[in-house]
Amino acid sequence: MPQPDPGRMRISDDERAAVAAQLRDALEAGRLNLHEFDERSRDLYESQTYAEVGRLLEDLPAANLPVPPAPEPAPAPAEPEGSGNLMGHIALGMGVMSFVSFVPFTILAVVFGLIGIEKHRKGEADNRSFALAGLILGAVSVPVWILFFVLGASYWW
Numbered sequence: 661m662p663q664p665d666p667g668r669m670r671i672s673d674d675e676r677a678a679v680a681a682q683l684r685d686a687l688e689a690g691r692l693n694l695h696e697f698d699e700r701s702r703d704l705y706e707s708q709t710y711a712e713v714g715r716l717l718e719d720l721p722a723a724n725l726p727v728p729p730a731p732e733p734a735p736a737p738a739e740p741e742g743s744g745n746l747m748g749h750i751a752l753g754m755g756v757m758s759f760v761s762f763v764p765f766t767i768l769a770v771v772f773g774l775i776g777i778e779k780h781r782k783g784e785a786d787n788r789s790f791a792l793a794g795l796i797l798g799a800v801s802v803p804v805w806i807l808f809f810v811l812g813a814s815y816w817w
Contacts, residue, residue: 751794
């Protein structure tokens with residue numbers, strides 16, 4: 661939604677009264693003569709926006725220009741409860757390492773992959789792709805290592 665132009669926002673009666681007090685102070689200080697004060701006071705009660713009222717005070721050094729209220733910021737999108745998926749990251753690392761050393765890393769990749777996917781399902785993690793990739797790499801390394809052992813055993817016998 662586009663932000664409204666602050667100068668076009670409407671001014672309240674309380675803010676008008678505060679500006680009228682500033683004009684009276686300028687009259688008493690000799691910055692305005694009676695004719696200017698009368699003209700600006702009339703214009704003040706006919707004005708409706710901050711920009712119109714700001715023009716009445718812009719040449720007075722001690723006057724505070726009325727500032728429109730700041731628009732409320734849009735609420736930030738809510739992040740998932742657990743931002744990140746540590747188990748998924750560990751599973752992916754173990755899945756990659758499972759091609760280097762079979763037993764410990766393959767088992768760990770499958771276990772951490774399943775835990776990471778379960779955390780995602782419960783909404784405690786924000787992605788499941790790392791956990792799934794680790795689980796797949798760990799599962800794929802099992803037949804690779806079995807083939808390696810079978811071929812190695814047949815070669816040596």
